[in-house]
Amino acid sequence: MHILETDALTRCFGKLKAVDAFTVSVEAGEVFGLLGPNGAGKTTVIKMLTTLLPPTSGTAGVGGFDVVRHARDVRRIIGYVPQMLSADGTLSGYENLLVFAKLYDLPRAERESRVRGALALMGLADAADRLVRTYSGGMIRRLEIAQSMLHEPKVLFLDEPTIGLDPLARQAVWERIEELRAGFGTTILLTTHYMEEADGLCNRVAIMHLGKVRAIGTPAELKASVGGDGTTLEDVFVHYVGAMLESGGTYRETSRTRRTARRLG
Amino acid sequence: MRPQELVARLGGWADPVLLRLPGKFAAAVAQFAYKTAVITEVEARKLRHDPTELITRALQPALWLLVFGQVFTRLRAIPTGDLRYIDFMAPGILAQSVLFIAIFYGISIIWERDLGIVHKFLASPTPRAALVLGKALSASVRGLSQAVIIYVLAFFLGVKVCWNPLALAGVFSTVILGAALFSTLSLIIACLVKTRERFMGIGQVMTMPLFFASNAIYPIAMMPKWLQVISRINPLTYEVDALRAMMLAGGTSSFGLWLDLGVLLAAAAVLVAVAARLYPNVVR
Numbered sequence: 001m002h003i004l005e006t007d008a009l010t011r012c013f014g015k016l017k018a019v020d021a022f023t024v025s026v027e028a029g030e031v032f033g034l035l036g037p038n039g040a041g042k043t044t045v046i047k048m049l050t051t052l053l054p055p056t057s058g059t060a061g062v063g064g065f066d067v068v069r070h071a072r073d074v075r076r077i078i079g080y081v082p083q084m085l086s087a088d089g090t091l092s093g094y095e096n097l098l099v100f101a102k103l104y105d106l107p108r109a110e111r112e113s114r115v116r117g118a119l120a121l122m123g124l125a126d127a128a129d130r131l132v133r134t135y136s137g138g139m140i141r142r143l144e145i146a147q148s149m150l151h152e153p154k155v156l157f158l159d160e161p162t163i164g165l166d167p168l169a170r171q172a173v174w175e176r177i178e179e180l181r182a183g184f185g186t187t188i189l190l191t192t193h194y195m196e197e198a199d200g201l202c203n204r205v206a207i208m209h210l211g212k213v214r215a216i217g218t219p220a221e222l223k224a225s226v227g228g229d230g231t232t233l234e235d236v237f238v239h240y241v242g243a244m245l246e247s248g249g250t251y252r253e254t255s256r257t258r259r260t261a262r263r264l265g
Numbered sequence: 266m267r268p269q270e271l272v273a274r275l276g277g278w279a280d281p282v283l284l285r286l287p288g289k290f291a292a293a294v295a296q297f298a299y300k301t302a303v304i305t306e307v308e309a310r311k312l313r314h315d316p317t318e319l320i321t322r323a324l325q326p327a328l329w330l331l332v333f334g335q336v337f338t339r340l341r342a343i344p345t346g347d348l349r350y351i352d353f354m355a356p357g358i359l360a361q362s363v364l365f366i367a368i369f370y371g372i373s374i375i376w377e378r379d380l381g382i383v384h385k386f387l388a389s390p391t392p393r394a395a396l397v398l399g400k401a402l403s404a405s406v407r408g409l410s411q412a413v414i415i416y417v418l419a420f421f422l423g424v425k426v427c428w429n430p431l432a433l434a435g436v437f438s439t440v441i442l443g444a445a446l447f448s449t450l451s452l453i454i455a456c457l458v459k460t461r462e463r464f465m466g467i468g469q470v471m472t473m474p475l476f477f478a479s480n481a482i483y484p485i486a487m488m489p490k491w492l493q494v495i496s497r498i499n500p501l502t503y504e505v506d507a508l509r510a511m512m513l514a515g516g517t518s519s520f521g522l523w524l525d526l527g528v529l530l531a532a533a534a535v536l537v538a539v540a541a542r543l544y545p546n547v548v549r
Binding site for chain 1: 306310311382384386389
């Protein structure tokens with residue numbers, strides 16, 4: 001059985017089809033990448049899969065639960081790190097996690113040790129009791145990933161997990177994602193527009209453009225489909241999406257992305 | 266025969282639904298209360314890290330009582346019967362300062378939406394109504410700090426305060442209820458308008474009629490007929506009426522304390538239900 005399955009998932013905003021008949025199946029334990037330029041519909045797909053946005057048509061199931069009819073069950077088994085900064089700067093790292101440990105009904109007796117454990121796993125043990133305001137961008141992202149893993153979700157959604165991070169911080173986040181997959185067998189769906197990130201982390205990727213999936217497969221398959229030796233995922237991307245034209249991203253999205261990048265950077 | 270034995274005798278058919286239902290219901294209520302408390306705890310922790318907001322908030326009610334209150338007490342321009350004006354207005358200013366805190370509370374949702382915090386809470390298995398009520402009650406925590414400040418001011422200004430513990434408990438409960446009510450109203454507005462600029466505009470526009478079309482600083486009897494009608498549907502009027510009855514020594518309620526509290530409770534419940542439905546819209 002596929003742990004994540006969508007069938008012609010579609011979302012319209014007014015006349016605009018933000019996501020058009022998105023159909024994929026993801027195996028348990030897979031790291032699946034959604035690639036695409038700004039405005040391709042990646043975040044909209046994630047919002048539908050995390051039950052934040054009802055689809056206009058089509059269906060999606062996570063862990064065997066329908067995202068519309070069994071939203072509560074879906075929420076119990078997923079973890080989610082939004083693209084924007086989602087840790088609360090006015091609380092300590094420990095408190096940020098404690099709140100979610102309570103909301104996900106972690107047993108009282110295990111709560112403290114699991115929160116401390118998650119912080120240690122993400123290399124934040126020393127900073128646990130500092131206000132998140134004082135963290136660096138990379139630390140905040142790692143904190144957010146720690147929080148999303150607390151309840152050991154079956155599927156983890158990471159929306160642009162490394163946006164605005166410097167190369168070192170990005171490397172650290174990649175290593176943690178790799179560890180989660182290896183250690184817990186977590187299925188991970190991530191969006192990115194960094195090609196080397198997708199190439200290094202993902203078992204399979206889907207390239208989206210203007211709401212539609214243009215290509216889907218393993219990085220190697222996609223490279224082979226486009227050209228011979230020496231083809232990079234970058235070349236594949238350009239082949240399917242065309243040269244990076246200004247294709248989306250409203251003023252508000254741009255200002256949000258920039259602000260997130262600045263706060264994280 | 267003990268109930269357990271009865272169940273055993275009746276066998277499988279009676280047991281499942283009927284007898285477990287109250288237990289299940291109680292568990293669901295307990296779960297809901299717990300999740301609500303967690304959301305309130307978040308805000309309480311923030312206040313503990315940075316309590317400056319509570320102190321700066323004390324300024325406005327102090328100015329109202331010291332300047333406006335002193336002048337109008339001396340003028341005797343407002344007929345308040347046997348009550349001195351400063352006694353009459355002290356509960357009104359308490360209600361007002363709680364209203365001012367609560368009515369702009371919704372903007373925090375817009376901030377948190379812009380950051381991505383709301384997304385995370387909505388993707389968790391927390392009931393929407395618990396998210397809303399938890400937020401509303403954290404406005405109540407701020408409201409309580411106002412109540413403490415106003416009691417201190419009232420003491421120094423010689424307001425005839427009723428210090429009966431039961432009356433104090435009543436005042437504090439009314440403050441909690443009033444803050445929850447108006448902060449939920451504020452959340453609803455935030456969910457509808459979605460941007461800070463529009464929210465601030467509407468917040469300003471709402472505050473004036475809520476405050477002035479109420480019995481907070483003058484009796485309803487002074488108002489023209491049409492304004493009296495508006496005052497009677499304004500929940501703030503009932504909050505002030507309840508506060509006046511319980512905060513002052515020998516205070517009385519015009520509408521009856523139970524009616525006051527009933528109106529506040531019913532209005533808060535309806536607003537929480539509406540807000541819980543609208544809340545997910547913030548991230549769409």
